[in-house]
Amino acid sequence: MTQAPGTRRDIPDATVARLPVYLRALRALTAAGIDVVSSEDLAQAAGVRSTGLRKDLSHLGSYGVRGVGYDVARLSDEIARELGLQHDWAVAIVGMGNLGHALAAYSGFATRGFKVRWLVDEDPEVIGTVIAGLTVIGFDELAMVAGDGLIAVIATPPTAAQDVADQMTRMGVRSILNFAPCVLQVPEGVEVRKVDLATELQILAFHEQRGRDEDDDAARLGVHAARVAEAAR
Amino acid sequence: MTQAPGTRRDIPDATVARLPVYLRALRALTAAGIDVVSSEDLAQAAGVRSTGLRKDLSHLGSYGVRGVGYDVARLSDEIARELGLQHDWAVAIVGMGNLGHALAAYSGFATRGFKVRWLVDEDPEVIGTVIAGLTVIGFDELAMVAGDGLIAVIATPPTAAQDVADQMTRMGVRSILNFAPCVLQVPEGVEVRKVDLATELQILAFHEQRGRDEDDDAARLGVHAARVAEAAR
DNA sequence: AGGTCTTTGTGAACGCGCGCACAAAGTCGC
DNA sequence: GCGACTTTGTGCGCGCGTTCACAAAGACCT
Known part of the structure; x- marks a missing residue:
């Protein structure tokens, strides 16, 4: 990853990669007529943990209100601005x-x-x-x-x-x-x-194969029942 | 670290994500008629550092020959097998x-x-x-x-x-x-x-905007000529 | 065969990002 | 106004991945 020195505001790459996801979720909330959201709910919509979401947002500044949550419109604007999306x-x-x-x-x-x-x-x-x-x-x-x-x-x-x-x-x-x-x-x-589409598929294939092997092991060891019990917990 | 055959090896996710890239580079080498490659050359073709490449490959086992490099066909097969690509x-x-x-x-x-x-x-x-x-x-x-x-x-x-x-x-x-x-x-x-195509573009937009801001600074400092000279190299 | 040289494989250090625990801050009920 | 409750913001520790330095191992030359 290219890390240029003298970064204006150093936002971690991992955070930058998630900002678009947050923005997408916020736009969906706006469309649904919701104008305030908690980090817990937004995190769920974005597929991340709430603590991680809050840490990400803290890099942009403090735009949340404690005890209430985040203003959807405000946060959308801030993220869009950070991503440089004010203009097309x-x-x-x-x-x-x-x-x-x-x-x-x-x-x-x-x-x-x-x-x-x-x-x-x-x-x-x-x-x-x-x-x-x-x-x-x-x-x-x-x-x-x-x-x-x-x-x-x-x-x-x-x-x-x-x-x-x-x-x-x-x-x-x-x-x-x-x-x-x-x-x-x-x-x-x-x-x-x-x-790279084929690369993505190959990564999936790796896990698919590994999962298949694990199933073989599970069957051999008779762990299946335990796994079902675990899932039902 | 000698791996007994049949042992379930835990390969880091980051490594798995790069294996397809290595495989692609190896196939290109095969097509070019090259059958032995050093970690340095393969790393260059894959866009990674040679030390990282060697560490990645070490998770699959020791298929290189010291002083020589890796057998392209052998390594291709090993990676393909690891990814579960023996069959479509x-x-x-x-x-x-x-x-x-x-x-x-x-x-x-x-x-x-x-x-x-x-x-x-x-x-x-x-x-x-x-x-x-x-x-x-x-x-x-x-x-x-x-x-x-x-x-x-x-x-x-x-x-x-x-x-x-x-x-x-x-x-x-x-x-x-x-x-x-x-x-x-x-x-x-x-x-x-x-x-997510739009997400990728938004991440690019972030860096583009950041680079633009830095250009403003650079223009103020008169560094532009230096960069042009660099680009013309 | 011995020595030199190339290249691999790996232990160790470093840095980053994630999750946890908790303090700070603001709202709501009375 | 005050207490209880909710939710944010963050310092800290841990695990992972990357990089560095170096030893091990084999090829090549003489």
């Missing part, structure tokens, strides 16, 4: 294959602070076509229009991903979400997050 | 929207140990249609054909995700990959991994 961020999706298409059409971005503004591909056959209301452009055109703070989403085959990343960083992009199953080498100061 | 795992994708379509057509699963076997939706309009060579079925039909060790991928809207998870766990599924932006409540023993 422009997103460019690179690689108009299956995944690129789906991402371009995904409605979940717009509601959470992101505007898919450019679709990019290198194939002349694809450039110029309209997908989800946007015209696909090439890299050279993107280089001309791309402004500061652009977030790039790489949805190309892995063989092209490094080259795309190089071009992106050259045009000043410092945030990349990489869907290609490969490791990207980027210069200092560029943040890369990866989403 | 069956995958069911639930929710045939944009994302479900893309996942059904995604070629990256088949090459890495997974076989998308069932596509599921609740919409009668969608059930029966053919996507990527598979006929979409409903939940009741899935419940009849689903075997042990099935991995479920939830690609529904968040409002439907919990209901889908409930049905899946009822039919014995113990591994779920959740693309819906919501927290799933599942019984003990069920493993859930989540992939």
Whole structure:
């Protein structure tokens, strides 16, 4: 994890990773007409422990009221501000294959602070076509229009991903979400997050296999009854 | 630490999460015709430190040769075995929207140990249609054909995700990959991994904003030229 | 065969994040 | 206004993961 020195307010990475989850839960509460929530309830909705939630929020400041809880609207605003979501961020999706298409059409971005503004591909056959209301452009055109703070989403085959990343960083992009199953080498100061579907499945497969082995053991040792009793406790 | 064969080894979660990355790098080396690799080179390809890589591998046993490195084929097999990838795992994708379509057509699963076997939706309009060579079925039909060790991928809207998870766990599924932006409540023993695209972007946005603030400082201090020189290296 | 050199494997130290216990602070009832 | 109750905020300890330093082990050269 890239740890830049001189951080303005040092919020632990683990906390930052959970803030979006809290924000999502808070938005749901707002939609449900609830305007005050306790750390216990919010933690449940976010799938964490209440003590951890409170510690996370304490890094942003003290926005709770003891004996009452947190003001939903206030806390939403604070977290959104901390995440830099007061204004929408422009997103460019690179690689108009299956995944690129789906991402371009995904409605979940717009509601959470992101505007898919450019679709990019290198194939002349694809450039110029309209997908989800946007015209696909090439890299050279993107280089001309791309402004500061652009977030790039790489949805190309892995063989092209490094080259795309190089071009992106050259045009000043410092945030990349990489869907290609490969490791990207980027210069200092560029943040890369990866989403690897097959990797996630392989991690699940590991636990699935381990669970299966444990079941074998349990059957052999006759522990099953004990486990049922435990679960019923 | 010599591990007796058949012993249940406790491998740290952090290590398990990296094994797929190592496996991917090793497959690439095989494709390149390289059959021996040092921890230093493999670590570079995987984007980790060599000491960390060696510690990770030490949890699987001693498969390296000092002074030489690791046999690529041997290590690939060992990691694949540890992850339970000797045989393909069956995958069911639930929710045939944009994302479900893309996942059904995604070629990256088949090459890495997974076989998308069932596509599921609740919409009668969608059930029966053919996507990527598979006929979409409903939940009741899935419940009849689903075997042990099935991995479920939830690609529904968040409002439907919990209901889908409930049905899946009822039919014995113990591994779920959740693309819906919501927290799933599942019984003990069920493993859930989540992939939330908007969350990833929000984490990037946080760092982007922080970097922007630092740029302001840097501009005041006149460090910008130094960074450009660095980037041009 | 002996020596040197490369590379692995691992014990130890360090830092981080999580959970617990408890104090602080504010609300509600009377 | 005062006491009891609720809920937040936080210092502390522990366990995990990462990094460092170094010893062990094998290959290669002469």
